[in-house]
Amino acid sequence: MGAVDATMWDQRYAGTDLVWTAEPNRFLVEQVAGLASGRALDLACGEGRNAVWLASLGWRVTGVDFSAVGLDKARRLAAAKGVTCEWVVADVTTFEPQAGAFDLVVMLYLHLRADAFAAAVRHAVGGIAPGGTLLVVGHDSTNLTDGVGGPRDPAVLYGPDEVMVHLDGLVVERAERVRRPVATDAGTVDAIDVLVRARRPS
Numbered sequence: 088m089g090a091v092d093a094t095m096w097d098q099r100y101a102g103t104d105l106v107w108t109a110e111p112n113r114f115l116v117e118q119v120a121g122l123a124s125g126r127a128l129d130l131a132c133g134e135g136r137n138a139v140w141l142a143s144l145g146w147r148v149t150g151v152d153f154s155a156v157g158l159d160k161a162r163r164l165a166a167a168k169g170v171t172c173e174w175v176v177a178d179v180t181t182f183e184p185q186a187g188a189f190d191l192v193v194m195l196y197l198h199l200r201a202d203a204f205a206a207a208v209r210h211a212v213g214g215i216a217p218g219g220t221l222l223v224v225g226h227d228s229t230n231l232t233d234g235v236g237g238p239r240d241p242a243v244l245y246g247p248d249e250v251m252v253h254l255d256g257l258v259v260e261r262a263e264r265v266r267r268p269v270a271t272d273a274g275t276v277d278a279i280d281v282l283v284r285a286r287r288p289s
Contacts, residue, residue: 109136109139109164110136110140111136111137111140111141112136112137112195112196112224113267114195114222114224114265114267114280114282115137115140115141115193115195115222115224116140118220118222118261118282118284119141119144119191119222122190122191122220123190124141124144124145124146124147124190125146125147125189125190125191125216125219126146126147126148126149126188126189126190126191126216127141127146127147127148127149127189127190127191127192127193128148128149128151128184128188128189128191128192128193128211128214129141129148129149129150129151129193129195130151130179130182130192130193130194130197130207130211131151131152131179131194131195131196131197131207132150132151132152132157132158132161132174133152133154133157133161134157134160134161134164135150135157135158135160135161135162135164135165135172135174136164137193137195138150138161138165138172139161139164139165139168139170139172141191142165142168142170142171142172143168143170146191148172148173149172149173149174149175149184149189150172150173150174150175151174151175151176151177151179151182152174152175152176152177152179153176153177153178153179154176155176158174158176161174162174179194179197179207179210179211180199180203180206180207180210181206181210182210183210183213183214184210184211184213184214185214186213186214187213187214187215187216187217187219187287188214188216189214189215189216189219190216190218190219190220191219191220191221191222192211192212192214192215192219192220192221192222193221193222193223193224194207194208194211194221194222194223194224194225195222195223195224195225196224196225196226197225198225198226198237198238198243198244199243200242200243201242201245201249204243204245204249205253208223208250208253208254209253211223212253212254212255212256212257215257215287216287217287217288217289218286218287218288218289219286219287220284220285220286221254221257221283221284221285221286221287222282222283222284223250223281223282223283223284224280224281224282224283225244225245225280225281226238226244226278226279226280226281227244227245227246227264227279227280227281228241228244228245228246228249228281229246229264229279230244230278230279230280231244233279234276234277234278234279235269235271235276235277235278236269236278237278245281246264246281247262247263247264247281247282247283248262250262250281250283251283251285254283254285256287257285257286257287258285258286258287258288259283259284259285260284260285260286261282261283261284262282262283262284263281263282264279264280264281264282265279265280265281265282266278266279266280267279267280
């Protein structure tokens, strides 16, 4: 992460259209079902689709991303949906959330070199309140050979074990590889994602 990467993402987000859909991530939707709304932190929130969706359910959401351009689009999406979020321009590898302040922390498709990813996860864990939940979803390392889409650099991919090793003090509730159907010219093909959900004991 750093200035070069932030500039790259600013350029990618610079168009008028959303780079990603405005709809929330399917795994976020299914994993949040049943949770009581509270304070939520969306790390590497991009254009804000997941943060805005959480806010629509009554969560008090802070979205963090190092792309100011992406966050400008997130603000517009929130306004269009009639919700309010707090947006913070910051590098998630160095951003330290208020300790124990969040009932839900999500990191969705954040792909970094191992040391930077570890730092981001450790900071995320520190922000989780007693009884709070951490959700990490990303392109699994096996997606390179057995799936479709996602980064092609194995150095930024990971599996459940590479997430769980950083979850000190949390109880792991799910840690697995999950399949996500993707429409391609050749028909529907499954991408392989990693999904880890953990909770801090009350």
